[in-house]
Amino acid sequence: MASTGSRTLQLLSLLQTHRYWPGTELADRLGVSPRTLRRDVDRLRDLGYPVDATRGVAGGYQLAAGASLPPLVVDDDEAVALAVGLRTAAQSGIAGVEEASVRALAKVVQVMPPRLKRRVDALRVATLATALRGGPVVDASTLTTVAQTCRDEERLEFTYVARGGEETRRTVEPHRLVSVGRRWYLVAYDLSRFDWRSFRLDRLSEPRATGARFRPRTLPAEDAAEYVRASLSPASEQLVVDALVHADPARVEEAIGRWATVTPVDAETARVRLVVESPEWALFGLAAAGAPFSIEAPDAVRELAAVWAERFRAASAGVA
Structure with a gap:
């Protein structure tokens, strides 16, 4: 049997991963008797962790919300994911979380052992952060509430x-x-529709x-991301832009292949297709190629490019 201290930390970690644990299952996971489990739960309560208990044959335990946030227990992979996630959130379109994410990230990295800091740094170097602004902003409390129901x-x-x-007012089983x-x-x-749907937050x-509570249904797609991508038809949500980059x-x-389809025409020309949400984002993408380009379609993007070109000419000439 593990020592009392390590077992208490293991119990805390288990309580933080599930909303509710049946008592017998929790005792089996820890390899202790129900009586020892009750003592360990009491020890957590003494440390300030609010643990609710349900009596009876189907009784169990769950970590409740308290007056303050107690320390969390995370493993190595969770700590790395937390740091990377906070870094991403600091550049996100979630209202009110950018500054808080930076503060939380500083605290997490400060107490990380060197081996985990190296993993976080490796991920930072190997990934590209595209903090593009101007998109829809989601309220942080909305995101949290929905995530918890999932x-x-x-x-x-x-x-x-x-x-x-x-x-409309909707009632759903969140996935x-x-x-x-x-x-x-x-x-x-x-x-109310008796079918799967994707909702913009x-x-x-x-x-x-x-x-x-509900029993999860089988999603009619390989995964949730694939389902969302399939539901975003070009006619309803996106704009297809064709251009030649010289x-x-x-x-x-290399420059824009992450978000565009690039087809060689000859050694000095490439045909590019972008699927975007607006003409503005099409121009951002084409400009990122760092080379002259000509827009084949649609007209809305060509017209916006002409407007922007005039603005840039005026700005370069110092004209207000």
Whole structure:
């Protein structure tokens, strides 16, 4: 049997991963008797962790919300994920979390052992952070409420504004949160439509957990991200832009191949197709190629490029 101290930390870690643990299952995981488990729970309470207990044959334990946030126990992989996630959140479109994420990241990195700091630094160097601004902003409390219902398999109610402006009240069985492009989506089974749906979080308000649990259904896709991507048809959500970039195709692929389809035309020209949310983002993408380009379609992007060109000419000439 593990020492009392290490066993208490293991118990805390288990309580933090699930909303509710049946007592017999928790005791089996720790390799202790129900009586020892009760003593360990009491020890956590003495340390300030609010642990609720349910008596009876089906009784169990769950970590409750307290007056203050007690210390959390995370393993190595979770600590690295936490640091990377906070770094990403500091550049995100979630209202009110950028500054708090920077403060939290400083605290996490300060207490990390050197081996974990090296892993975080390696991920930072090997990944590209694209902190593009101007997209829809999601309220942090909305994101948190929805995420908790996904984790706890609890039905969720919210007000939703459809693309056409229609406002409805929805009750769903939340499945996963997905970040695609610069937007957050909730993938859920809509109980009023009797089908799966993806909901943009910036159009979702007044989320409320109902307390009703549900048995997860089988998603009709390989994963939630694939389901969201399939639901975003070019006609309804995105704009297809075709252009010629006058540069070595290999150079163009290296510069913008992460978000565009690049097809060589000859040694000095590449055909580029971007699927974007607006004409502005198409021009940002083409400009990132760092070479002259000509827009083939659509007209809206060509017209916006002409407007921007005039603005840049005026700015370079010092004209207000």
